[in-house]
Amino acid sequence: MQILIAPDSFKGSISAVDFCQIAARLISTHWPEVRVIQRPLSDGGEGFVDAFVYAGLAERVSVETLDPLGRPIQADFAWQPSTKTAIIEMAQASGLPLLTRDERDPLNTSSFGTGLVIQAAINLGAQHIILGLGGSATNDGGVGALQALGVELLDNQGNPIPPIGAGLVELERIAHIPPHLHQISWQLACDVTNPLLGEQGATTVFGPQKGVNANNFSQLENGLAQFARVIEKDLACRIADLPGAGAAGGMAGGFIGVLNAQTQSGFDILAKASALEALFEPTLEPSLELINDQRIDLVITGEGRLDAQTRMGKLPMRVAQMAQQHGVPTLGICGQLAINPAELPEFIALFSLVQGIVDEQTAMQHTPQWLENTLYSALRLFRHPK
Template identity: 40%
Template sequence: MKILLAPDKFKGSLTARQVCDAMTEGIRLATPEARIIALPMADGGEGTAEVLTLATAGAWLPVPVLDPLGRLIEAFYGISSDQRTAFIEMSQASGLRLLQPQEYNPLQTHTFGTGQLILHALQQGVSHLILGIGGSATNDGGTGMAAALGWRFLDNQGEPLRPCGGNLTQISRILPPAQPLRLTVEVACDVTNPLIGPNGAAAIYGPQKGASAEEITILDKGLRHLAGLIYDQFGIALAEVPGAGAAGGLGAGALFFLNATLKEGVKLVMEQTHFADHLPDTDLVLTGEGKFDHQTLQGKLISGIAGQAHQAGVPVIALCGTLEAHPEAIAALGLTAAFSVLTHPQSLDEALSSAYQAVRQTTFNLIRLFYSSSERA
């Protein structure tokens, strides 16, 4: 029996790698002769860079960068073993998780540190970049990132501006770097918000970054001004592009400053890990994530895994901590079944601390059931 393991992390308790390890132990107890392929996965959000680095037998590199408020920190990114591809998450350098709640200030935060990570990767000789842009603390349209890569933003006196959300309206001219970027870039982006307007970056995501109603108006005006300058100077229209509003406008910034392509996170990860290549002669796929709810049904990892495996005729079983999906929804995804690993009432702390053993035990039980059913068939 060949079993393919393709879980996401169980947020707050287990990494995707640890979920694979727990599943493997449960399978070995149930059927020692099984052939197991462990493929830790991610949905394009937090943890994606680490998963892709692991999948390519790469290295995880530390880099001194500036955080969203300009303080020196150590951030990390991955580089594949062939040195061709870098895996970067903007949240490592420019994420909301780097700030205390009282420090949230999208008028002042910037993505300069993300640009520093990209610059470091370029200096290693990479030719391809996969960039995750979830968890942003910023609303600068990617200008901070661009500044780290040599772009300059001048006011009406010809003086350089500090690129941040609150300064966007003061930009009078954009100057590209002397050398064009020699890099192909794919951005994991699951949102479809435009850059500006009632569904744009500032209006939808500004409040969670600390912006007041008045500040949202300022930020939206700044992004609108930036988009207008880019159109006037370079003839590129970004304001209404789906996904341009992701990460405080970093979606638009990646499109323009990096000439990037925006792609659905799950599909990008599945392509990079060659998930489909492992499906031939697979008898069962085990996937999972911490919480299986309505978001799972709207394009997250389990949905992507189930869809592709179902097309190949391979049954898929999902494990999770919290199971909120109804049977009809589980069947509609193409899953054979979904199980919560929680077997009795527990506090959150207890559930998190016992997650490894719970995944191991549940995997053992379902493999015994699946294996005996297969034998009878």
């Protein structure tokens, strides 16, 4: 028997790599005859860099940068020397988990630290940059990152605007874009289709978890609207209602408008790079770590929460659909199950780690052990359904 472990991270509690290692160790202990293939995945958010490095697709590079409030931290990116490609994860420098709940303040958080990571990759010689968007603590339209890269964003007095969410309302013109930035191929790894503005936009949909409230909503929404107007005026690019522009607090829109970045599903980027689908058809790729006459019998995937958004193409759904196309069943594991399992027929079964009512801190602390217990129960049922 052969099992593919291909989860996303459980945001803030356990990484996709840890999930794979826990599952592999458990299966080795209780079912040593079962072969395990580990493929930690990411849609562009937390764990995007780790997924490339863990799969042997790139090497890890550590750099000094700043967190969303400007405090010094270390962040990693993945580097492919042969292709001059850098894989950068916005969450590493500008992610929500870097802040306490009391520190979440989208008027004052910045993507500047992500810009510093990008600049480090450019200094290394990057010609192609894949930027994973997701899990951000910012609502600055990416102006912090753009300013860190040398883009001049000025107010009506000709002064640089503050590189934070509150600074956007002061923007009057884009004075200069360093020419070398247009020689780089920019690819945004993002599964979000939300526009920049409006009821489905960045501030409305993703803002509340970052600290957007009734007191700061108008200033932040107006700031993104002003950014969109200036980009249209100075660069002849309309981003206000562009699908996907609202990702990462509008950073997708900023990079599309200023750097002509292209968006693509983060899952698709990683799945292609890691030849994920070839694992279901082993004869297609004999060089993979797969015995040619074996096929995958079971897939295990999951993420922190399975809900109505899962149906809209979240990573576990994409994995389950891929497996289903090859006639392979999928088990779904999550921290919280907030949907009727009947609404996710692509999975043969769904399991939640949390049983009953517990507080968030307790759930975070116990995630590794609960995951091991849940996987054991799920695999026993699969191996011995009667």
